[in-house]
Every structure is written in C-alpha cells, then in structure tokens.
Amino acid sequence: MEELCRLCSSTIPHTYHHLPCDKSRFSRDIKPALKVDIEHDIPSRPRYICESCKLKFIRLRKNLNNRKVKPININVNYQIPNTEINWEQIQQHAVNLGFTFINESSRRYFMKIDDGEVQFSMQFDNNGEHTLKVLGHVVNDQSLYSFPLTSTNNKTNSLAILGSKKVCMGNDDFEDVCRNRNAENLATFVNADGEISALEELNKNRKLVRTVNCLRRCAEGTTQHLLWKQQLEAAIQIDSRQMRWHPILLRWCIALHAKPSSAYKMIKNNKILTLHCENTLGDYTKFTEACSGWNSDVIEGIITDHEVDENALKREVNLLFDEVKIKSGLVYCTETGKLIGFCDLGTVNNELYAYNAKEKRVPELATHILAFMIRGIFSYIECVVAHYPCKGFTSEQLFV
Numbered sequence: 001m002e003e004l005c006r007l008c009s010s011t012i013p014h015t016y017h018h019l020p021c022d023k024s025r026f027s028r029d030i031k032p033a034l035k036v037d038i039e040h041d042i043p044s045r046p047r048y049i050c051e052s053c054k055l056k057f058i059r060l061r062k063n064l065n066n067r068k069v070k071p072i073n074i075n076v077n078y079q080i081p082n083t084e085i086n087w088e089q090i091q092q093h094a095v096n097l098g099f100t101f102i103n104e105s106s107r108r109y110f111m112k113i114d115d116g117e118v119q120f121s122m123q124f125d126n127n128g129e130h131t132l133k134v135l136g137h138v139v140n141d142q143s144l145y146s147f148p149l150t151s152t153n154n155k156t157n158s159l160a161i162l163g164s165k166k167v168c169m170g171n172d173d174f175e176d177v178c179r180n181r182n183a184e185n186l187a188t189f190v191n192a193d194g195e196i197s198a199l200e201e202l203n204k205n206r207k208l209v210r211t212v213n214c215l216r217r218c219a220e221g222t223t224q225h226l227l228w229k230q231q232l233e234a235a236i237q238i239d240s241r242q243m244r245w246h247p248i249l250l251r252w253c254i255a256l257h258a259k260p261s262s263a264y265k266m267i268k269n270n271k272i273l274t275l276h277c278e279n280t281l282g283d284y285t286k287f288t289e290a291c292s293g294w295n296s297d298v299i300e301g302i303i304t305d306h307e308v309d310e311n312a313l314k315r316e317v318n319l320l321f322d323e324v325k326i327k328s329g330l331v332y333c334t335e336t337g338k339l340i341g342f343c344d345l346g347t348v349n350n351e352l353y354a355y356n357a358k359e360k361r362v363p364e365l366a367t368h369i370l371a372f373m374i375r376g377i378f379s380y381i382e383c384v385v386a387h388y389p390c391k392g393f394t395s396e397q398l399f400v
Contacts (some may be wrong), residue, residue, distance in 0.1 A: 005050035006038060012050050016049050022047035025059040033060060033072050036102050065313060065378050086152045093156050097163035099145060110159060122162060137339065149398075185271060196232065217254065223248070232250055234274040258279050289335070292344040294372075294386040302374075302383055313378040320373045323393065327367040341365055343390050367391050 005012055006023045007030070023030070023038050026049070030036050038045075049057075051073055060072050063241055087108065092103050094110050113120040120134040132139050148153050176198050178187035182387040185208070189198040200209050230249055237243050253276045257264040261278070268275045288297035330341040342363040366389030373384045 004046045005048065006041075006046040007036070007049055007053045007074055008033070010050050012048055021051070023047060023049050026054070029064075030059050033057075034074060034076050034213070040385055051236060064324045067313070067378065075128045085155065089152055090155050090159070094159050097159060101161065112163070120162065120165075122159065124149075174209055175207065178207065178209065185235060187234070196236070199232070231274055240274075240277075248278070250276065250281075252286055254281055291336075292348060292388050298383060298385050300397060302385075304357060314381070316377040316378060317374040317379075317381060318377060320375060321369050321370060322373075325392075326367065326369050326389075328367055330365070342391070345388055345390055345393070363390060370392075 001200050004010070023041075025047070030038055048289075056072055057072055060070070063070050083334070089105075094101055098209045099110045100113055107123055107125045109121055109123055111118045112261065112313050118136075120132065120139075121134070123131045123254070126129075149158055181187040181189070182200075186200040186202070187209075188196060188200070189209070191197040198209050200207055202208075226246060226248060230246055234243050238340065253264070256267075257278065264275065264278075267273055288295055330339050333340055344368045368388055368390050370388040370393050371384050372386040373382070
C-alpha cells in the first residue's frame with residue numbers, strides 16, 4: 001500500500017518496519033512554518049507525512065528550542081495527480097452496483113437509494129476531492145479504504161467497497177427483548193461466536209437496535225471511535241471493577257470532573273455514559289499530600305516529565321504569582337486529620353503573626369489563595385508549584 005505525503009506529495013511506503021507518521025503530530029509547527037492549516041483538512045486529504053518531512057520538522061523543533069530561527073526546506077506541493085479519469089467506465093460500474101448517477105458541471109454524485117431515501121452518497125469534485133455522506137451526515141471514510149482516490153480503478157474500487165456496505169436504519173420493535181436483556185442500561189447482542197453483533201442506542205429520544213457493521217460507525221483511529229469502543233467494553237462487563245480504561249479517557253474524565261464535579265455526577269448518575277468512579281479519579285489526581293507552601297513532589301514531577309536535566313535551556317523559567325479569590329470554608333483531610341481552610345502564610349509569617357498578636361486569636365478562614373506558577377521560556381512547562389491560603393498578602397509578607 002502507498003499513500004501520498006500531505007506536504008510534498010511524495011509516496012509513503014507502508015511496511016512493518018516503516019510506519020507512516022500522522023500529520024497531527026506536527027500540527028503546531030506546520031501551520032506557522034508553512035502556512036498550512038492541517039487541523040481543518042477535509043477527510044479526503046492525506047493523513048500522513050513522509051519520513052523526510054518528519055525529520056525536517058524534528059530538526060525545526062530542536063532549532064526553536066535552541067533559539068535558532070532557520071527556514072524549513074519543504075515545498076508544499078500536495079495536489080491530486082493529473083490522471084485521466086474514465087467517468088463513463090466508473091458510471092457503468094456504479095450502475096451495475098445499484099448506484100444512481102447524477103452529473104453536474106463541477107461535481108458528480110453516486111447515490112444508493114432505498115425506499116425513496118438516499119442511504120449514502122459519494123461526491124467527486126472536479127478538483128479531485130471527494131465527500132462521503134451517510135443519511136445526510138459527512139463520514140470520515142479513511143477506515144474503509146487506505147488507497148488515494150486518484151485513478152479510475154481506485155474510484156471504481158471505492159464504489160465497490162461502498163456497494164458492499166449497508167446502512168442500518170435502526171429498529172425500535174424490540175423494546176421488550178432489550179429490557180429483558182438489560183433492564184436499566186442499553187442492551188448488547190452477541191452472535192454464536194461470542195462477538196457483538198448489534199447494539200441498542202438512543203437516537204432522537206428513540207431507542208433503536210443497530211448492527212455493528214453499520215456504515216455510520218465512527219472511523220477507527222478517532223477519539224469518537226475510542227469512546228464508543230470503551231463504552232461498549234464497559235457495557236458488557238459483569239463487574240465494573242474489571243474494566244481497564246484508556247489513558248485518554250481517564251484524562252478527559254479528570255478534566256470533566258474539575259468543571260465542575262456536579263456535571264460529572266449528573267452524566268454518571270443518569271447513565272448516559274459509563275464513567276470512572278470518583279474515587280478512581282482521586283487516586284490519579286491526589287498523587288501528593290494536600291498542604292500549603294512549596295510542593296517538592298510537583299517540582300520533581302516537572303523535572304522528570306519535561307526532561308529538564310537533559311537540556312539546560314529547559315531550566316529557564318519565569319516565576320509568576322497572583323492572588324485568586326476563593327470561597328471560604330473548612331474541609332477535613334482524612335489522611336492528616338487536619339482542617340484545611342485556615343490562613344497559612346508560611347512558617348515565618350505564621351510565627352511573626354503569633355508573636356505580634358497581643359492575645360490569642362481564633363484562626364481566620366482564608367478568602368484568597370496566593371499561587372506561585374512557573375512557565376518555561378523555551379519549553380511548554382506551565383504548573384503551579386506553591387500556594388498559600390490567606391486574607392490578602394502584603395508586600396512585607398511577600399518579601400519575608
């Protein structure tokens with residue numbers, strides 16, 4: 001199998017020892033260096049870049065980290081190869097497969113119609129681009145065929161592949177069967193070999209049963225496919241503790257739980273999605289002791305994750321600080337047995353405050369958080385390394 005490079009249009013061999021490089025790996029460098037926005041590419045654009053372009057962007061990133069500005073020697077020359085397309089042959093083959101053909105001035109349509117409704121359609125533009133729509137929705141077809149649709153034979157083969165596919169409209173006549181199989185969650189059906197053959201899904205307030213071979217399924221390699229696959233595995237688990245989650249979904253759940261946790265609880269309790277238990281998220285987020293002041297565990301983690309010891313330039317950081325308004329309150333820490341929420345200005349400031357006080361006072365609740373953050377000058381380090389709960393720091397306290 002061969003595929004064109006997204007940037008220089010050279011062919012990319014697909015072998016076991018030479019796997020292609022996904023273009024999204026260098027998306028942050030391609031746009032400013034070559035003025036090419038690959039993040040909004042249409043599905044028909046090549047997905048990979050060649051080994052030569054990959055090495056040039058690795059060299060570019062190293063130069064940027066070393067504060068060296070050098071141009072990258074890549075001529076963006078991606079275009080559809082100028083090959084003669086025999087549309088009469090493609091049209092005749094499409095008609096034999098049961099497609100309906102419509103020819104316009106700038107594009108051609110091949111549609112599969114069933115019961116008066118367009119199941120799916122393939123649109124070929126005169127500039128070489130193509131678009132696949134299933135029930136009116138644009139579908140990424142990269143998982144259906146891995147060859148570029150640049151010749152008569154490849155276009156004919158793509159229509160043959162599409163002609164062998166079916167679009168499942170869904171069936172809502174088995175509500176009683178689904179509820180007998182799973183009274184609370186969506187039902188799953190398996191064949192004699194133990195493989196999943198059909199799934200129940202919620203579509204427009206209707207519960208439908210759809211086959212897993214439906215053309216509307218998510219393309220492999222996408223985050224949607226990963227979410228669908230993980231939800232499918234979680235749905236058929238007898239014991240939820242046996243589920244092994246992908247790290248990407250784990251990070252997504254942690255981010256969702258932080259914005260805010262009530263939204264996460266609503267999605268989990270309504271069983272729209274099968275999500276991690278909050279205790280599981282806590283095991284991954286609470287990797288260090290919850291205490292004010294400078295956190296050595298966070299600093300050591302930054303050094304390890306960003307390989308600061310191997311590159312002297314990555315040690316160059318800015319130290320920032322700012323106050324953040326918070327809601328006053330107390331929280332009991334089960335690990336240390338302390339109440340968290342009182343003002344804690346550091347050891348020196350706490351002793352000075354206690355010494356200057358004429359009488360013993362009840363500790364005050366914090367209304368602000370003074371946070372110290374480091375940002376890398378030649379790296380992508382952004383992390384809060386220290387915080388102090390307070391009622392507002394003064395310049396004298398900051399100096400001490």
